[in-house]
Amino acid sequence: MSLRIYNTLSRQKEEFSTLEPGKVRFYVCGPTVYATAHIGHAMSALVFDIIRRYLEYSGYAVNFVMNYTDVDDKIINKANQTGQDPFALAQKYIDDYRADLDKLNVLPATSNPRATREMEYIQNMIAQLLEHEKAYVLDGDVYYRVNTKPDYGKLSGRKIKDMAAGSRISLDDRKESPEDFALWKSAKPGEPAWESPWGKGRPGWHIECSAMNLHHLGEQIDIHGGGNDLIFPHHENEIAQTEALTGKEFARYWMHNGMVTMTGEKMSKSLGNIVTIQDFLKDHPGDVMRLWVLASNYRAPLVYGDDVIEQAEQNYKRLLGAKKPALPGAKGLSEAAAFSLLKAAEKARRSFKEAMDDDFNTPLALAHVIELVKSINQARSDGATATQLEGAQSVFKELSEVWGLQLEGNITSSADAEPFIRLLVELRQEARAQKNWALSDKIRDGLKNLGVLLEDSKEGSSWTWEQK
RNA sequence: GGCGACGUGGCCAAGUAGUAAGGCAAGGGUCUGCAAAACCCUCAUCAUGGGUCCGAAUCCCAUCGUCGCCUCCA
Numbered sequence: 297m298s299l300r301i302y303n304t305l306s307r308q309k310e311e312f313s314t315l316e317p318g319k320v321r322f323y324v325c326g327p328t329v330y331a332t333a334h335i336g337h338a339m340s341a342l343v344f345d346i347i348r349r350y351l352e353y354s355g356y357a358v359n360f361v362m363n364y365t366d367v368d369d370k371i372i373n374k375a376n377q378t379g380q381d382p383f384a385l386a387q388k389y390i391d392d393y394r395a396d397l398d399k400l401n402v403l404p405a406t407s408n409p410r411a412t413r414e415m416e417y418i419q420n421m422i423a424q425l426l427e428h429e430k431a432y433v434l435d436g437d438v439y440y441r442v443n444t445k446p447d448y449g450k451l452s453g454r455k456i457k458d459m460a461a462g463s464r465i466s467l468d469d470r471k472e473s474p475e476d477f478a479l480w481k482s483a484k485p486g487e488p489a490w491e492s493p494w495g496k497g498r499p500g501w502h503i504e505c506s507a508m509n510l511h512h513l514g515e516q517i518d519i520h521g522g523g524n525d526l527i528f529p530h531h532e533n534e535i536a537q538t539e540a541l542t543g544k545e546f547a548r549y550w551m552h553n554g555m556v557t558m559t560g561e562k563m564s565k566s567l568g569n570i571v572t573i574q575d576f577l578k579d580h581p582g583d584v585m586r587l588w589v590l591a592s593n594y595r596a597p598l599v600y601g602d603d604v605i606e607q608a609e610q611n612y613k614r615l616l617g618a619k620k621p622a623l624p625g626a627k628g629l630s631e632a633a634a635f636s637l638l639k640a641a642e643k644a645r646r647s648f649k650e651a652m653d654d655d656f657n658t659p660l661a662l663a664h665v666i667e668l669v670k671s672i673n674q675a676r677s678d679g680a681t682a683t684q685l686e687g688a689q690s691v692f693k694e695l696s697e698v699w700g701l702q703l704e705g706n707i708t709s710s711a712d713a714e715p716f717i718r719l720l721v722e723l724r725q726e727a728r729a730q731k732n733w734a735l736s737d738k739i740r741d742g743l744k745n746l747g748v749l750l751e752d753s754k755e756g757s758s759w760t761w762e763q764k
Numbered sequence: 765g766g767c768g769a770c771g772u773g774g775c776c777a778a779g780u781a782g783u784a785a786g787g788c789a790a791g792g793g794u795c796u797g798c799a800a801a802a803c804c805c806u807c808a809u810c811a812u813g814g815g816u817c818c819g820a821a822u823c824c825c826a827u828c829g830u831c832g833c834c835u836c837c838a
Contacts, residue, residue: 307768327838340838370836453767454834501836523838528767530837554769555832564837591787592777596770597831603775607788614787617801651778660778663786673802677795733797740799751801760801 299354301519302595302655304527304550305451309655312549314518320351320358321513323547325505325522325530326408328365329389330374333396334570335585335600336523336556336563342586343553343594344521345402346699350652353698361512362405363505364390366412367498372487382488383412396573400582401700409512411504415490418499418507421541422479422492430540434470436482436495440502442475445536451550452528477533479503502533509538509546520547524595525562527552554597563600571600583701584608587615590658590699611662616703618669618692622682625755629675634684637675641688644668648695658699668692717748721757724750 299312314320324344327337344362351358366386375382390410397404411418422438425431431440442448442456449455456475478500483489489496499507509517515538522531531550538546556563563569576585588608592598629637644664651661672688696703724739740750747762 304768325838328836330836333838337838343838368836449767452833455767457766521838524769525833525837528833529835553838555838557831560830562832562837566837588776596777599776601775603788607776610788613801620801657778659776659787660785663778666786670803677802728797731797737798744800749800752796752799754796 299653300655301549301551303548304524304552310549314356315516315548318356320356320519321517322348322351322358322360322519323505323509323513323517323521324360324362324405325526326362326364327393328368328370328501329386329393330368330370331389331565332572332574333389333393334556334563334565334572335576337393338396338400338573338576338585339556339589339598340523340553341397341402342400342589342700344551345400346586346590346658347519347521347551347594347656348403349698349700350656358406359513360403360406361508362408363508364393364408364410365501365504366390366410367488368411368501376486386412396577399577400573400585401702403700407512409508411499411508414504414508414511415499417511418503419480419490419492421503421507421510421537422494422499424541425479425537428540430537431479432472433494436497437478438480438494439471439476440479440533440537440540441472442477442536443473445540448536449532451532451535454528454532477502477529479537502530503537505530506534506537509534510541515542515546516544517547519549519551521551521553524552524554553594556600557597558600562597580605580609581612581702583703584612586699586701587611587662590662592659594656594658611666612703614666614669615696615701618672619689619703620676620760621758622680622685623676623753623755624758626676626681627679629678629680629684633675633678634680637671637680637684638687640671641668641691644671645691645695648698652698665692665695668695717743717759721750721759725756728752 300309301312302309322344324340327333348358348360364386367382371382371386374380375385378385394404422431425440426433426438429441430444431438456473480492480494480497480499480503482494483496483498487498489498509520520531520534527550535546558569558571561567561569563571573585584605585608588600588605589598591604591608591611628634644667647664647667648661651657651664654660668688668691672685672692675688676685720739720743724736727736727739743750743759744762748759749762750757750759
């Protein structure tokens with residue numbers, strides 16, 4: 297079975313094929329860096345990280361570009377308010393964001409272009425649009441002439457007429473048409489500005505992404521991603537600009553993740569219902585956030601709340617359990633049972649791929665992974681040896697790595713402690729043999745307080761570091 | 765007002781025509797000295813009302829409701 301992807305452009309799932317065999321040109325809109333990133337940003341980053349990892353797992357070489365918008369009104373306003381240099385401010389939030397992503401185990405992009413470092417390419421693109429009369433200059437601003445693009449609105453399903461009817465477009469009498477948008481904004485006093493043929497100024501938001509795409513990936517790309525709040529006007533305008541220039545279809549597949557919602561509302565700065573990534577990571581390992589995202593479809597709104605995080609936490613502990621070693625004194629499974637464990641593992645891998653191939657159906661794939669975990673646990677409690685568990689456990693490891701799960705727990709211990717723990721466990725075994733329950737419970741409780749979990753069985757006790 | 769998405773058990777969630785996967789929570793059980801973990805069992809007719817069809821959560825129409833976008837936003 298081959299990969300199918302839901303394309304916002306056609307509003308349906310389509311067979312995936314690439315411009316160049318085996319290669320994927322993948323662009324994702326990154327954040328505007330003017331504030332600490334919240335878990336909505338994290339969701340988007342995780343969704344596209346998972347997609348990117350799966351494409352690589354499937355054998356594609358992925359050129360993954362994520363930009364930073366590092367100059368815009370928000371950044372300038374914030375810098376003015378706090379008396380900071382806008383460039384230093386943007387840099388700080390870029391560094392913070394990258395640090396957050398590292399903790400979430402999001403792979404670094406192939407490249408992270410930034411608007412301020414692409415000025416040459418941005419201006420070049422604007423100049424060409426002017427040359428083709430797709431844009432016009434107005435008092436030092438440059439606007440895109442929307443009515444030169446007959447299919448404008450094809451991504452968002454909007455018509456220019458409808459938009460004109462909407463009362464929320466601010467009317468600017470100077471523009472030829474209200475829907476025309478800025479490619480270049482003339483500088484106001486005190487704002488960062490770049491020299492240009494149209495006077496000092498800075499680029500509009502939409503043209504940045506178009507120019508960076510063109511520069512880093514070429515005239516046509518395979519996948520363009522971002523949050524679904526960017527469909528209009530941002531992505532619509534990117535399409536207009538790029539296609540007006542190249543005359544070719546810009547992106548073949550448009551992918552959009554749903555919004556994180558809190559008590560029914562979108563999580564966003566302007567609503568003030570923010571949970572930052574750092575807030576979240578204070579209480580939970582990064583894997584928990586990944587599992588929270590994996591548990592529902594990337595296109596649907598993602599509920600944030602105590603319930604669902606608790607559920608992700610439980611799933612996390614469950615998956616960690618699959619990595620446990622064989623029981624002490626395991627007698628071994630029959631050959632038939634060992635074989636059927638391997639079959640179960642292979643089936644899990646097949647089902648996992650099938651689910652992922654269907655527009656990255658992670659909730660379904662997760663169900664298959666949990667089935668595998670169940671099989672492993674069953675085999676383990678039936679006395680499978682380490683060797684017998686190995687095959688299934690390596691499949692489990694393979695699949696969890698495709699998703700970027702680390703499943704290491706947040707162990708703060710050092711290996712140095714292990715001999716001492718083993719000694720205590722042995723002593724407790726002796727106490728248990730003598731039915732000295734008081735002492736044996738004391739050791740167990742004491743170790744638990746130190747983060748070591750004991751599991752008793754007839755054959756003896758095993759221990760693991762407590763997760764989280 | 766326009767455009768788009770959506771409404772499945774207490775919670776999350778898969779499923780686009782043949783009579784509802786999975787997880788969490790809950791209840792019962794096995795194992796255990798007692799626990800913990802693990803395993804087993806139980807737990808929905810799919811917003812509402814029509815329609816199409818031998819047959820619909822799945823297609824069509826209507827109604828109600830939710831969310832997103834139309835202004836910066838992952």
